[in-house]
Amino acid sequence: MSTRLQTGGRLIDRSHREGFSFNGKRLTGYAGDTLASALLANDQMLVGRSFKYHRPRGFVAAGGEEPNGLVNLGKGGQFEPNQRATTTELFDGLTAESQNHWPSLEFDIGAINAKFSRFLPAGFYYKMFIHPRPLWKHVYEPFIRNSAGLGKAPQDRDSDRYEHFYAFADLVIIGGGIAGLQAALTAGQAGAKVILMEQTAHWGGRAPVDGVTIDGAPADDWIAKTVTTLEGMENVTLRTRMMGAGVYDHGYVLGYERVADHCPGLGLPRHRLWRIRAKQIITATGAIERPLSFAGNDVPGVMLASAIRDYAVNWAVSPGDRTVVVTNNDDAYRTAICLKQAGLEVPVIIDARPEASGALPEAARALGIRVETGKGIAKVLGGKRVTGVALCAQAGEGAELEQVPCDAVAMSGGWSPVVHLWSHCGGKLNWDDAQAHFRPDANRAPTSHDGLPFVISAGSANGELHAAATLGDGDAAGKTAIRALGLSATAGGVAKAEAEAEEPMTPVWIMPQGAGVKLRSKMWLDYQNDVKVSDVQLAAQEGYESVEHAKRYTTLGMATDQGKLSNINGLAVLSQSLGADIPQVGTTTFRPPYTPISMGAIAGEARGEVFQPLRRTPIHEWNDANGADFEPVGQWRRPYTYLRNGENRADAVKREVLNTRNNLGLLDASTLGKLIVKGPDAGKFLDLLYTNMMSTLKPGRCRYGLMCSENGFLMDDGVVARIDDETFLCHTTTGGADHIFAHMEEWLQTEWWDMQVYVANATEQFAQIAVVGPNARKLLEKLGGMDVSAEALPFMAWADGELAGIKVRAYRISFSGELSYEIAVPASQGRAFWDACIAAGAEFGLMPYGTEALHVMRAEKGFIMIGDETDGTVIPQDLGLNWAISKKKEDYLGKRAQQRSHMTDPKRWKLVGLETVDGSVIPDGSYGVADGINANGQRNTQGRVTSTYYSPTLDRGIAMGLVLNGPDRMGEVVEFNKVDGTTVAAKIVDPVFYDKEGEKQNV
Amino acid sequence: MSDPVSALNRVTFDGFVKVEEMGPRGMITLRGDHALPEVKNAATGVAGVNFPGQRECRVVEERGLAWMSPDELLVMVPHGEADTAVASMESDLDGTHSLAVNVSDARAVFRIIGPGAREVLAKLCPVDLSPEAFVPGTIRRTRAAQVPVAFWMVEEDVFELVCFRSVAAYVFDLLKTAAIPGSEVGYF
Amino acid sequence: MLILTCPYCGVSGEETEFHAGGEAHLKRFGPGSSDADFESYLFHRENPKGVHFERWRHVSGCGKWFHAARCTTTLEVFGTYTAQTSEPPQSIKDAITAKRPGWTWRDFA
Structure with missing residues (x-):
């Protein structure tokens, strides 16, 4: 026990x-x-x-x-x-x-x-559940889902906080064992800015457990002294509980700090993800012991030899009263000696090598421990706990020689340097035959933005497993880093570490060597995913010869431990099966994180209120307090509608549309882009960006413009105002503001850099309030301060002035088809202006309206919307906007593209209005059905709906759509499909459903 | 006439640093070739400080100049003077290709005050904020979590940070979260 | 995650401050050009394993566009330079030659 x-x-x-x-x-x-x-x-x-x-x-x-x-x-x-x-x-x-x-x-x-394990080998899932196909959905998948996974999924929201931290250092050292500590000392003393991180809560690594002495004293002494020295150095930062999670391009390192896992409830951030940029990185990440592959090596009680002595020395825990040691190297003898000295029994040390004559085996024998060489474990006895082992000859097939009772087995197949962080960013490995492991090839280190190496491996991680070499290697790594940083090492000696000399190990990939399939199917490689030696051999047999294929076919190394104990043993078995050398077969790709990190740490602060940056207009608080039902428009929050008195959305939208057309509506249009374009070449520039001729626009006037991409497709629209001879103000869609600003800068900086044009993004400088409806002028006249008459401010003109004592610019533009003014107000006074409108507008029946009412009204007028009538494949000519395309201009973005045959094809679907025969609303996304079916068995189509609404003004459904030969088919009825498979009949009509002459907006 | 309000109306937070939203601040984007003396003079004329070099920021209380790019300057004046300052620069630069735009209201300005200020910013911005690397007199444009920002040091332990008005609440929440007592990193 | 140095404001920032803008030194073809030239301008792009020239914009920064010469396999950045040029300056070409003698990219070498 x-x-x-x-x-x-x-x-x-x-x-x-x-x-x-x-x-x-x-x-x-x-x-x-x-x-x-x-x-x-x-x-x-x-x-x-x-x-x-x-x-x-x-x-x-x-x-x-x-x-x-x-x-x-x-x-x-x-x-x-x-x-x-x-x-x-x-x-x-x-x-x-x-x-x-x-x-x-x-x-x-x-x-x-497990009883059916013979029938559940590698590739089981792929082979078993593929046929019969129909059983997948109702039988196989539910079964797999129920049995899948290890732990339970959390039900509650994570109640902890997480954060990120950006840090910059000359040198990041990952690993706080003796190599890492020495490297920090060497580099710190040379003046480098160092961050040394250690994933556990303690410094020193394996050395104290393995009985290493440094300068003649127990390792713990030197470790404590060194930590104190480092803590006193201003240029060195020490962090425990911080794991190097990954090494990325150009010296970027992630440090995963578990700040409060050990002390919950103090209100500290649970984890902190350090996002570090380092000029040099030293991976002093140690080595991990390998299991041995013998039958029953997964029975509870079978452990790594080093782990057993870790428990004994670090935590005074003995996993077993009677522990058998099985090994192919001298190091495991340390465990036997340690247990024996603690008063525990070690019945036998089973050494697969033909002889064991090193200092450690001799010391074990001197303590009276029985050592058997040339032997192996044939099988482990026991089910839920080890009860004994059966010995055999390592060179044989597993015939049992004797059984030894025990309750723990300490196994060691050798040590593999932790090469993960070295490999993450492209560091290459060499196979070391003598130690049977991969180790970093210092000549093929990862390189940084300057093409120079930026990662150095140190200590056991560098293959220097013996303590005497480990500490010195840390110093060497520190010196390599210093040189790369352009600093000089200080003079001074380096401490000397000592440990028992060790004789060479012998690689043992299967125990015993000649084990038959019955034993091999009980030799575990991957303990989590249950992959056995026989599975890997089966994969090779079935042709999965690449280590990447074998991994995925068997799932070896794909569990949460990422193959730390199984990868090397597995690829050795694969290599043997293929008759290839291990280095030839190679390893699978090492990917960050080194061990799993929390999702919270990755998200950092980005959750809840700050999950993403919500953009709020100056009117936001009023909207929030007055029933606004918000919708996302990019990162903005805009009111879709304002709900009153238990209304649902449809009722509210209907009310808003009718009230705006009959009385007075107020819309927060602050999110629309406002770009100021100025310079001697501003007109010429805008002529290239818009399909229209903008340079002819007169100061004081506005013009609706279209912008296409170089591929010819309509990408944005908006009203351009001519401010003065050299200055234009370009409105864009809400979603287009940042994009079009970037678009303008791109062309000015990377193509037309000889043009003298400056652009400034004034989108957020102004709140923009639309005052809309038959009573619009009355409201503005009541606010007072400027002449807003039809003569002073006709349709499509703009003027600067004052309203309600606030400096404004008023634009006579209309997206609704009503008498409409868009008032630009400095954002710091936007709310004040809005409040003034609300107060003064009450007598005129003023009600605010949201984006949906806006969309319905523009559809009633046949105005297109970017994102509805356009989808990246639509050109202005499809939408009946040929009038906006200048025939006089030689060039504009998209002109050449629109000359391609596909763009001038008369069969392109064109914009029309659609009225259902029964007055209903055609569903969104509906297609106009044509005769016959295509090669896929789908009905042919002859059009599609781009916008569809219930129109309160007309009290019926209206829609706009693109239809084959649409404009030539006025009055024809076309069937449009519905979600239930039936169709609804709709007549092709003029897209302008209301006030065709524009009388209401031109007053 | 109504008084201009800033995005968050001078809200404050006390964590392991103090975070304050500053009231309305005059800011003007001046586009123009820095090599031209008339551009320099127009700017220094209204700001009352010397012309800044690359990434320099010269601020005295509410007035100052910050270098934004080879052809863009941030001109700072008291909020109420911004329009006049624009008019004055436009007049000085008549005939020279340039653009002066009042962007005072398009921005929100925060102060982060206290010995932990560097750490608060280092939680959000991929910038070396160590005392050796970041000193008063430099303006750094970068991102704070998911939005573009600019910041400079007024003096030791005092930073000013500027963001777009629409994300003021987001940035304030970021700063508050980063300044929660107990979450000091202990790095600088 | 790359580090790039903006040649306009001098900031060495991490990649998240920038926005990648595709292949550099594209030649624009407009009205009057052949289908082949226009297609090439819109769609054909180099995809080298090695030296490459690309555009970047310093979006969370000074807002300027610039060019970068970079190796697509090792991610070495040979240099960054002005956007207002239709070919890499000699100093950039020399810096590349020093590391990758004999390099070619489209008609630059």
Whole structure:
């Protein structure tokens, strides 16, 4: 059983007990425990069920590479699934539940899958669920969805806060073990601005656990001293609980800081994502031990050898009373020695190598531990917990030589440098045969914006696994960084680390070497996704020879642990199956993040009120307080309509339209773009941008203009006002303001840079209030201050003046077909002007109206709208706007494109009005149906609806649409489809439904 | 005649820094070739400060000049003087290709005050805000989260930040969130 | 995420301050041009594995357009330069040659 040792535990504080609950059971641990060490201390080895077969799963590791110990952590707004117990710091009140089982962890019905494991090999999903096709929707998919996933999805909104932080440094060092600490010292002393980050809460990495001495004293001494020195250096920033999540182009590094996971409830931001730009990066990210592949290597109690000694030394937890060690290298002997010295039993060390004569094996033997060389584990005994192992000859096929009772197995297949961050931005790897691992190739480092290398690997991450070399390599990396930064290293010695010398390891990819398929189908590679040695061999057999294919076919390495314990073992098996060298087969692509990061950290502050920048006009608060039913127009919020007295939208829109046409309406049009274009060449420039001739527009007058793209399609429209000889004011659509401003700058800066034109975006300088309806002039005359008579201010003219004591510019333009003034007011007085209109307008029946009433009224008048009548494929000629296209101009944007045969084809659908025979409203998106069907079995079409509304003015449905030969077919009836498959008959009519002569707007 | 109001009417927030929306501020966009003496003189004439070099910002209380691009200047004057300042510059620049536009109301201006001000901005803007890298006298245009902004230091521990009027509430919320007590980063 | 230095305001900003604007030095063809020339202007673009010239705009910044010479595979930026030119200045070409002798791109070399 797993227990807490009476003494020891360098990271725990026995004077502080913490209470937590696991699957409803109340347990205790100590401050400094992880959830994993606390669970093990309470003999909770079984912690979950695997994804596919629902096999019992226990802890394998002690750090972020843990594949099995995943829990649903927390409650309510803090609930999060798939949290690794090994990286969850214990705090008082923590609640956790194991995952992926029903009804309980101990008795899981999903385990039935394991009985059928022979029939659920790699490629199962692809092969099984593809036929018969009809069963997919109602049988297979629901079944898969129910059994899919590990943890439970959260139900409540995340109640924590998250933020980002931008930082800039000369050197970012990722990893706070002895190599990283030394590199920080070397670089810091040379004056570099350094950020050193460590993902756990503690400095020093593996060295203290592995018994490393530095300058003759225990590693902990040097570590503490170095941390103190670094903390005193102004140019060095130290951060714990911060993981290097990814290395990106041009020195961009993400640091994932878990600010408050260990101390919830203090109102701190939970996670902070550091977005760092570094000139140089050192990855001192350590190495991860590999499992060995023997039958039953997934039974709870089988763990990485280094993890077992991590638990023993760091947290005074012994995962087993009797631990068998199985290894292909000397390092694992440290675990045996450590356990024996803690008073625990180590019945045997099983070494696959033919001999074990190094210092560590000798020390083990000296302690009385039995060492068997040339042996392996044939299989593990036990189901939910290890009860023993069966030994065999490593060179054989697995014939059992003897059984040894035990309750834990410490396995070591060697060490793989953590090369992920090195690889993220293109760093290349070399295969080191002697150590059987990939390591960074310093000659093919990632390069930055200047083409020069910007990542340096250090320590174990660089393949320098032995402590003596590790620390020195940190110094070397620091010096490489300093040189690259143009600084000079300070003189001074570097501490010397010492550890026992080690004899070479021997790669062992399958144990025993000659194991048959029965044993190989119980050798686990990927503990989360249940991928076995036999699966990878099957993939190779079936032709999935590329490591990328084999990965996806078997799902090896695709679980939340991203293959940290399985990738190398898996690709070694694949290589053997293909008869290829490991470096030839290669690795799959390493992608950030290194371990999973929260969605909250990625979003940062962007949620709730600040999820996106809402744009509000100067009238916003009044709108909000007066029943505005807002709609998004880009990032703006505009009132769709103003609801009164329990009205629904349709009622409100109807009221607004009728009131505006009969009395007086007020519209907040502030969002429309207002671009000031000035210069000797302004007219010439606008002549190129618009289809119309703008240079002939006289000061004081307005002209409606169209803008097309170079590909010929209509992209924006708006009224242009001539202010003076050299100055124009161009209105754009709301959505077009920023876009057209950018468009103008693009052409002036990148093509016509000899033209003398300046553009300024004055969109937000002015609130723009439309005063619309038969009583419009009366209201403005009551406000007083300027002459707004028909003579002084005729239709399509503008004038500067004053109204209600506020400086204004008044435009006589109309989108509704009524008598209409658009009043531009400085935004700081926009609300004041609006309020004055509301107050003075009451006697004239003034009511505000929203965007929908605006759209209905313009449709009644046959005015087009960008985005309705246009969709990126429509040209002005389609819309009957040939009058807006100057025939005199040699050139304008879109002219050449409109000369292409497709654009001049008479069969292009043209704009008409549509009136249903029965008065109903044609559905949005409806198509005009033609005879026959096409090659796809769909009905042929001869037109489509672009805008459709109920018209209160005419009390019937009206629509505009593009129809084949439309203008020549006035009076014809065409069927338009409805959503239920039937059609509605509509007559082709003039798109101007109301006041064709324009009498109401020209007064 | 009504009094002009700023976007958020001088709202304030006290977090680990103080955030204040400043009242109406006079701002003029002046387009013109900086190499031309008449352009320089027109600007310095109304602002009362020396002409700024690349990315320089010279501000004395409400008056000042900030370099925006090789042919764009931000001219600052008290709000009530903006129209007159535009007229004055237009008159000085008559015959020279240029454009002066009153954009006072198109903007919102905030002050961020306190020793934590650098950190508040560093949570939102991809700019090196360390004391070595960012000093008074520079204007930096960049983005704060999802909107374009510009900011400069008035003096140590005091920043002024300008954004478009329509997103004033968004920017204020960003600054408030970044300044919540307890969320100090401890980096600078 | 790239760093780009705007040649107009001198700011070295991260990519999110800028907006990519496609291939540089396009030759505009208007009314009177052949279908082939016009099609090429609208649609044909270089897609090199290596040296490339592109347009960028400093949108959250000074608002200016500029050109960048950049390697599409290693993301090395050889230099940024004015938008008001129809071909890269000699200094940019030299900077590229120093790193990639023998490079070509359309009719520049």
